[in-house]
Amino acid sequence: MTNKTDAGVVAAVDLGATSGRVMLGYVGHNDLRLRPVARFSNGPIRLNENGQPTLHWNMVELYRSVLAGLAVAVGEEPHLRSIGVDSWAVDYALLRRGRMQQLPYHYRDTRTLPAVDATHAVAGPAELYRANGLQFLPFNTLYQLTADLTAGSLDLVDSFLLVPDLVNYWLTGTAVAERSNASTTGLLNVRTREWDAPLIERLGFDVRMFPRLIDAGTRIGALLPEVAGEIRSRGALSVTAVGSHDTASAVVAVPAQGDDFAYISCGTWGLVGVELDSPVLSEAGRAQNFTNEGGVDGRVRYLHNVMGLWLLSESIRAWEHAGESIVLADLLRAAEAVTTPVSVFDADDPRFLAPGDMPRRIREYCVEHDLPVPHSHAALVRSILESLADAFARGIAQASLLSGKTVNVVHIVGGGSQNRLLCQLTANRSGLPVLAGPVEATAIGNVLVQARSEGMLTGPLEELRALVARSVVVEHYSPARTLVRQ
Missing domain, CATH: 3.30.420.40 (ATPase, nucleotide binding domain)
Structure with a gap:
């Protein structure tokens, strides 16, 4: 059984490809409850680039919605212990001296299609799989970065941050990459779980662009003073790395x-x-x-x-x-x-x-x-x-x-x-x-990792899942006796 060491409240920022939410998570011995405090839409915007329509994420508006949601969370729970952020995978922002250079591309944009062949001319699919263990998807980060390299978009860039890492950076001023989401880039070595510097350099990217890697459960840092002031936080409030790829958080919460x-x-x-x-x-x-x-x-x-x-x-x-x-x-x-x-x-x-x-x-x-x-x-x-x-x-x-x-x-x-x-x-x-x-599995997994980092829970994933199983109602579906395949 998961041991009680403390009890408290954390905030989960869960950003999906169509909507985002801020949830309060109440955690203690045999106690796991979620309460939504903010929901907001998220979707692509079309821009015109050299006469061609392109799909982007409006990260500025999304971040504004995150701050508004956190302000509600702090207003309702002034003694909030921590904040954690998860999102969809593969997409990122390019930065120079800490400033975002353009709105991040949406993974459904078609710019990566020519970049697939260009990437495979340097490292073929079988070689890439041995290195990163990643399935082929034409929008994986390494293909997107190749498209940026070809377009000259990396010429004046000194760093890049995946979406949840970007939000964490804007909240804390600390630029890091959480490993679960970094593993979806195709540039993380599947065995060492470190950036694959030889592959990165072969593909023409500057390895210095890639931020320091951390694990879920690591404290990233306290809110910047101006952020704390904007959301009206009354005390020191930290941001904790969770399974920042939303599926990584969701799997934590499988009961x-x-x-x-x-x-x-x-x-x-x-x-x-x-x-x-x-x-x-x-x-x-x-x-x-x-x-x-x-x-x-x-x-x-x-x-x-x-x-x-x-x-x-x-x-x-x-x-x-x-x-x-x-x-x-x-x-x-x-x-x-x-x-x-x-x-x-x-x-x-x-x-x-x-x-x-x-x-x-x-x-x-x-x-x-x-x-x-x-x-x-x-x-x-x-x-x-x-x-x-x-x-x-x-x-x-x-x-x-x-x-x-x-x-x-x-x-x-x-x-x-x-x-x-x-x-x-x-x-x-x-x-x-x-x-x-549960429906809100991603937010629950986000909350559980924060709670364990804050000392509110202890134990391995199996004990966290046992708490989920005791706390949520699931629907049971038995297979039909006969099935005609169509």
């Missing part, structure tokens, strides 16, 4: 009661995998595009990225753009009522990555692959959820086979855990029981 589990951190993306003590660097793993990303306490998140509920949210966005009024709950009920077979498509097809008319792209995929074309909204949504469940089930089976780890239960955490149809379909297609929840 597992053994080690025979797979997890799906499901939101915009679906991250499907298992937790290991050491990386798997087999050629078979590379061929299946499995990644070895860093987790809290030196664990390895061995997983595969699936496109996730992005497919559904972009479809809804397209319908609303056409003037329709969409109610998600009604849409899901209609999808659940579909009894005729629907097409199962490859949710990982690259055509689904960029923003745009997702229903049209799905229909085009079906035409090209001689699959029935879903014409109604309900049929298309059912097709999306069946396809995601199929991708999840394949990911679970592959993770188990490639790693040699036995999987007897699947935990779905994050926003996707609320999608009852998706959870049931995942149980059906995987043939395994699914436990769904």
Whole structure:
């Protein structure tokens, strides 16, 4: 049992690819509660660069929202103990003398496509996998940096910071890189967990750009006086490094009661995998595009990225753009009522990555692959959820086979855990029981790492997860007895 050494309140800043939130976390012996104090939207903005549209993150506005949320948190809990920040992976800001040079690019921007070939001309995919253990995604940080190098954007740059590290820098004035997110760059050595200086230099980057690495649970520093004044903090308030890649924090909060589990951190993306003590660097793993990303306490998140509920949210966005009024709950009920077979498509097809008319792209995929074309909204949504469940089930089976780890239960955490149809379909297609929840797994994992760093909890991840299991309600889904694969 997790021992009580203290009790208190911390603040989790959780920045997702579509929204952000600030949550208060109350932690003590057998006590784990979250309370949201601020939620705000986050999304790309389009800019014109030399006549070409580009996608960026409005980090200045996002940071303003973070400060506003922290001000509410401090106002409600003046004795706040700590702040922790997590976000999506791979994206970063370029700095010179501590000043951000431009708004960070959004990972869905297409500028990295030519950079992939340029990178592989220096270090091929197999060599990169042996070095970094990272799955191929065309927007991985090393490809983005190659695009910057080619464009001359690195000429006057002396440092770069990933998104959560940038927020921490603006809060504290201390520039560091937390390892779980650094592991998604493709420039961290998978064995040593240090920056891979030889690879960095071969690719043409200045190794001096790369900040000092720290582990989750490390105290980064106190708030800058001007920041403390802006959020009206009455005492010394520190910022603690958490699993700054949101999936790393989410995996901390999986309410597992053994080690025979797979997890799906499901939101915009679906991250499907298992937790290991050491990386798997087999050629078979590379061929299946499995990644070895860093987790809290030196664990390895061995997983595969699936496109996730992005497919559904972009479809809804397209319908609303056409003037329709969409109610998600009604849409899901209609999808659940579909009894005729629907097409199962490859949710990982690259055509689904960029923003745009997702229903049209799905229909085009079906035409090209001689699959029935879903014409109604309900049929298309059912097709999306069946396809995601199929991708999840394949990911679970592959993770188990490639790693040699036995999987007897699947935990779905994050926003996707609320999608009852998706959870049931995942149980059906995987043939395994699914436990769904908590929804706010990322914020919970963020809070737990802070609480342990502050002496409010002790013990390894297993004890932190036991506290989660005692504190949250999960939904159980049993696999259907029969399943007709479509």
